[in-house]
Amino acid sequence: TRPNHLRSFAFMLALVLSTFAIVPYIAAYLEANCGIARAYLPVIYGVAGVFTLVSLNVIGWLTDRFGARPVFTCCIVGAASMSLVITNLPPTTLGIAVVVTTLFMTVASGRVVPAQAMMLRSADPEHRGAFTSLNSAVSHLATGTGPILSGAIIGEEYPQGPLTHYWIAGAIAAGFGMLALILSYFLRPAPSVVVDANCERPTTNAECGTRSQGNSDQPTPCSLAAVPADHDADNPAA
Incomplete structure (x- = not known):
């Protein structure tokens, strides 16, 4: 295994953990802590999904135009900030919940575009197939580990009541995001x-x-x- 590949795997692990440490509990938090009725959750996710679909194309264009690392830096800082906002959101209106969730989903999904560009460039051409397979395995590992990690932290004030310590999960997610940003500077293009x-x-x-x-x-x-x-x-x- 090449050192550059190992750095890429660590980068992917931190990146995915920064998302899935909080994403599985967003709906429960909006309902239990923010006072959003369950019937409105599809509206929130629907709006966020549409904006994400459009923004991914825009972020892809920006990546080609300005380079992967500058775009990734902007997205990762935005995602870390929104992680702290959404995990500390007080009781609020549907409109604000839609805006906050949409902003989080947009930057959280958008950072994957420049991240993939940097990782693929770091893979040796003759090992790119194996690299992609292992990278996918690392991503799935982080996808399962994130909810387990945050699930051990998040609790309930009482059965079926508001969630507690979700803000800690948000801080951990932001920390993983900053770690991914640091690791991105250690990725080197393959020959x-x-x-x-x-x-x-x-x-x-x-x-x-x-x-x-x-x-x-x-x-x-x-x-x-x-x-x-x-x-x-x-x-x-x-």
């Missing part, structure tokens, strides 16, 4: 792949250069398509 006319498989710049040194009479295939391995793909202007 670029070039097409070697003398080889049946794609090669990296380093491999191609080694063979070229051993046979100086042959042209260097990678001279036509080489991309520096340390090229900053998160900053298109670089």
